Amino acid sequence: MSLMDLSLADAADGVASGAFTARELTETALAQIEARNPALNAVLRVEADGALNGADAIDSARASGAALGPLAGVPLLHKDMFYRKGGLTTCGSKIRKSFRPDYTATVLERLAGAGALYLGGLNMAEFAFGPTGHNDHYGHCRNPWNTDHVTGGSSSGSGSATAARMTFGALGSDTGGSIRLPAALCGLVGLKPTQTRVSRYGAMGLSFSLDTVGPLTRTVLDNALMLQAIAGADENDPTASRRAPDDYVAAARAPDAKGIRIGVARGYFEDHGDEASIAERDAALAAFKGIGAELVEVDVGDMAKINTFAAAVMGPEAATLHAGWLRDHPEDYGQQMRARCEIGFQFTGVDYLSALQLRPKIVSDFCERVFRKCDVLLAPSFNIQTPRIDESDVGSGQGFERVVASLSRCTRPLNFLTLPGLALPTPGLIGGMPASIQLSAPPFAEAAIYKLAAAYEAEVQYHKRTPLI
Amino acid sequence: MADAAPELPGPEFPGYTLDPAADERAKKAQAAFRQSFADLAPDTMFDTEPQGIETALNRLAGDASK
DSSP, X not given: OOGGGSOHHHHHHHHHHTSSOHHHHXXXXXXXXXXXXXXXXXXXXXXXXXXXXXXXXXXXXXXXXXXXXXXXXXXXXXXXXXXXXXXXXXTTOSTTTTOOOSSOOXXXXXXXXXXXEEEEEEOOSGGGOOSSOOOTTTOOOOBTTBTTBOOOSSSXXXXXXXXXXXXXXXXXXXXXXXXXXXXXXXXXXXXXXXXXXXXXXXXXXXXXXXXXEEEEESSHHHHHXXXXXXXXXXXXXXXXXXXXXXXXXXXXXXXXXXXOEEEEEOGGGTTTOOHHHHHHHHHHHHHHHHTTOEEEEEOOOOHHHHHHHHHHHHHHHHHHHHHHHHXXXXXXXXXXXXXXXXXXXXXXXXXXXXXXXXXXXXXXXXXXXXXXXXXXXXXXXXXXXXXXXHXXXXXXXXXXXXXXXXXXXXXXXXXXXXXXXXXXXXXXXXTTEEEEEEEEOSTTOHHHHHHHHHHHHHHHOGGGOOOOO | OOOOOOOOXXXXXXXXXXOHHHHHHHHHHHHHHHHHHXXXXXXXXXXXXXXXXXXXXXXXXXXXXX
């Protein structure tokens, strides 16, 4: 067994106990990247020297008896959109291929503060605007479960590299499903936190009302460890909540499903669904029931309407950020990115503000209707079979729209609703590919989700499955 | 009489002319939103609170902790 097969938690424990050094761990990660990345195109850039120097510093600190952070010596790769002072940050784009920001993202500062090592940048959809994993500039990212298939996006490299054991976990961003989809399609645990739970300072923006930052990992505890490191108020991000983070790690270490009311989201989440995907959702429900959860039927309302609100917010915000470059360098954008941005120009100011003005009421009404009846809501993360890369590489026409709509159908509503959503693998595979459910809960209830998810993980043991690559 | 202005392929936004296909897709998205808004909005928006989502979340979080 390779050190890269360890969970993030076990890798950190191994460094802390002296079972292996941070340098050994980092060198193993580098060898794994060299061996596996050519088939996957998940890693855009490796920064070996910086990571090895950091590893040596951790090993020296341990030798001198200094206290180590909870992620000390663990090398991590991240979606290439988190700014590092002086470091390349391409945002998956041609336009920013040489961009070197002059400040560092809060989430990277916090991971470094917990002792994690920055190993490099991961492939992503151009400017995080695409749910498949296609990238016209750096090449499409491939799914380690079957390299003919998409990874999901936009955090495509985060999904592929974590599943392929090239990193112990990765940060992604989620504006309409961009953490949960690659986690779902690559068989991982992926959290879109509550809006405002994690600072976005130094994270490339796409739609500032909907953007969130969160972790993709192989286990629930790993996910909680990363969220614990990055969550909380930030003086550099006035939109970050001042509410103190809960103890997510303690919740993940105390799995319990007994008596938890799980709301089953049908209707919209089953419509246009593939039979096998719904069957996997049902298998997950049976697993939850088997460990003591109570299943209740809930009416989630018309999610299609919520999605049109999300479009009225995301479109104008993305178009606002990209208007100047679209005008001056339209040829530097990929076809799909340009097509999606252009939609935002058509909404009026009144459309945009109407959607935002009604948002608190929509969120409040949803929480009242759904979470009065259940503690956690369960739905598929996606309800179709994982598309092949060739069948979803469909330019910017109507075929592309259909792919976007069908892939992100189950994830997009949560972004407008602000709610946390955790993607988790289902008990079985479909044609050798992972399927996924997502658990949602009221704002800031990430700890409750982790506690339940950890109980499910212990029962289903999905994290013991590995892709063929 | 002056010549009629040439027909543009789509609406302009600060110096940028939209692709006609994008224009059509955008109109569909806008129409869908306006229908949803008509279905979900109260009779008047006049008395809705002009609050940011951060404020609303803090309020919901307070409710949830009771």
